Amino acid sequence: MFFKKYSPVLLLCVLCMSCNKKEKQLQQVMALQQMNDLATVEYVVTKIIKANDNKTWYKIGDRKILMSCKATLTAGIDLAAIKPEQVNIEGKRITLTLPHSKMISVNIKPEDITEAYESVDVLRQSFTSQERNGLAIQAEQQINASIGELGILQTAETNAALFVNNFLHRLGYETIKINFDNLATPKN
Amino acid sequence: MRKIFTKYVVLVLLVLAVIVLFQRIQWLPSFGDWFKSKPVEIENTAIVIKEINALAQLITVTAYNEVVIEEVIKGGSLFNNPVVPTLLNVPDLKYVNKKLVLVGKGKILAGVDLAKLTDKDIFVKGDSVSMKLPKPMILQVIINPSDYDTFEETGSWTDAEARAVKLKLRDKLIITVLRQNILQKAAAKAKLLMENFLTASGFKKVTVITTPNQL
Numbered sequence: 267m268f269f270k271k272y273s274p275v276l277l278l279c280v281l282c283m284s285c286n287k288k289e290k291q292l293q294q295v296m297a298l299q300q301m302n303d304l305a306t307v308e309y310v311v312t313k314i315i316k317a318n319d320n321k322t323w324y325k326i327g328d329r330k331i332l333m334s335c336k337a338t339l340t341a342g343i344d345l346a347a348i349k350p351e352q353v354n355i356e357g358k359r360i361t362l363t364l365p366h367s368k369m370i371s372v373n374i375k376p377e378d379i380t381e382a383y384e385s386v387d388v389l390r391q392s393f394t395s396q397e398r399n400g401l402a403i404q405a406e407q408q409i410n411a412s413i414g415e416l417g418i419l420q421t422a423e424t425n426a427a428l429f430v431n432n433f434l435h436r437l438g439y440e441t442i443k444i445n446f447d448n449l450a451t452p453k454n
Numbered sequence: 455m456r457k458i459f460t461k462y463v464v465l466v467l468l469v470l471a472v473i474v475l476f477q478r479i480q481w482l483p484s485f486g487d488w489f490k491s492k493p494v495e496i497e498n499t500a501i502v503i504k505e506i507n508a509l510a511q512l513i514t515v516t517a518y519n520e521v522v523i524e525e526v527i528k529g530g531s532l533f534n535n536p537v538v539p540t541l542l543n544v545p546d547l548k549y550v551n552k553k554l555v556l557v558g559k560g561k562i563l564a565g566v567d568l569a570k571l572t573d574k575d576i577f578v579k580g581d582s583v584s585m586k587l588p589k590p591m592i593l594q595v596i597i598n599p600s601d602y603d604t605f606e607e608t609g610s611w612t613d614a615e616a617r618a619v620k621l622k623l624r625d626k627l628i629i630t631v632l633r634q635n636i637l638q639k640a641a642a643k644a645k646l647l648m649e650n651f652l653t654a655s656g657f658k659k660v661t662v663i664t665t666p667n668q669l
Contacts (some may be wrong), residue, residue, distance in 0.1 A: 267570055290511065291588070292658050297516060297517065297518055297519065298516070298517050298518075298634060298636070298639065299517075299518070300515060300562075300639075300643055301513050301514055301515060301516050301530065301565075301643075302514070302647055303512075303513040303525070304510070304511070304512055304513075304568075305509045305511040305512075305513055306508065306509055307506065307507070307508060307509060308505075308506070308507040308508075308509050309503055309505070309506055310503070310504045310505035310506075310507070311501050311502060311504060312501070312502045312504050313499055313500070313501050313502070314495045314499045315496050315499070316496060316499055317494050317495065317496045317497070318494075321492035321494075322491045322492045322563055324489070325491070329494075331588070333613075336504070340594070342509070342511075342513075345512070345647060345651060346647070346650075348651070348654060350654055353655065353656070355655070355656040359546045360655065360656070370513065370563075371563065371594055371596055372596075372597045372598065373595075373598065374468065374599060375598045376597070376620035376621055377617060377619050377621065379617070380617075381613035391610075392586065392610060394483075394610075394611065395554060395604065395611040395613075395615075395616035396604040396607055398613060398616065399599050399602055399604065399616075400494070401494065402599035403599045403600045404495065404496045405496060405500055405599070406598050406599050406600055407493070407600075408472045408496075408501070409501060412501050415499050416500050416501070418505065421506060421651060425508050425509070427507070428508075429508075429510050429568075433568075434655065435656060436573065436578075437516050437576065437578055437583060437652075437657075438578045453531065
């Protein structure tokens with residue numbers, strides 16, 4: 267009688283417990299991919315990785331670590347995005363519309379992450395390689411999140427315009443006008 | 455008596471069900487969380503721009519690959535002097551071996567460095583242009599911290615030791631990717647891209663020559 271009465275509640279609980287599995291997405295990557303990017307700027311940034319492992323209530327003693335991390339950010343433009351209608355030639359005068367800049371890569375080399383200080387209390391174990399890598403992953407995420415504030419895309423566009431201008435000048439053009447595609451927006 | 459017992463059992467079951475339900479909808483922390491280590495979080499420190507360098511790299515091919523590296527450092531003797539165990543007539547005790555197995559997913563960007571183009575490499579006459587591209591090269595090897603997966607780690611690995619393993623993994627990735635003829639493909643694509651660009655720039659006769667890479 268009692269089970270009959272409360273069976274919907276129990277059923278709901280069972281359903282809640284069973285609905286937690288998420289399907290893992292399969293990552294598919296092409297082994298070789300053709301690109302058309304002209305990298306025009308490289309920013310070298312540094313960051314201090316500072317962590318204190320003292321949040322777990324049952325672990326007695328602290329662990330602290332300081333690491334320095336250097337990342338190389340590269341940005342540029344997609345040359346294949348230049349369409350014939352975006353080039354206007356009149357004798358020795360050329361007007362070219364370039365696509366907006368985009369981030370090409372964020373590179374944190376293994377040799378650019380170095381441990382500067384580590385302090386481990388007697389009852390604690392020192393940081394493992396996996397834990398240190400976990401902290402570096404967090405630094406990588408913070409660097410990725412702050413790309414927009416660094417102004418790298420604007421510098422990439424300035425440098426792209428400068429490079430294309432010099433290049434076209436070498437090809438014999440005397441008046442060169444370079445614009446950026448107003449329809450497309452810069453992408454990170 | 456039996457009726458009272460059943461009633462209590464059902465009541466306990468119901469209370470448990472309510473607790474589980476509350477945990478599911480995150481009104482209560484789960485039991486596992488009480489004894490779970492809190493993740494170590496880094497502080498949000500400032501990002502300092504150290505250098506800004508102008509580039510002119512034409513990236514034409516990206517190769518993705520996954521490599522595995524296994525490194526074992528054999529444990530040394532507990533005694534500083536190898537004669538000591540013999541003198542004391544005790545076995546030569548050794549530290550435990552350290553093992554690190556890493557899986558790294560990396561990408562390699564290849565192309566040509568247009569900053570190396572000199573005036574001698576470009577020849578223009580009327581509506582004809584001839585250009586000699588610099589030799590193709592690996593421009594970047596990217597294996598970021600998030601691209602490493604520690605499959606096995608035993609023993610205490612220092613920062614320098616773990617870094618050395620990661621560098622070996624990177625070298626292995628470069629060797630693997632070079633076997634895919636990435637440089638030849640990068641040169642061919644750069645040639646095509648430059649021909650299209652020069653044609654779009656108004657030249658009727660375009661000749662682009664690539665410099666073969668010497669490995």
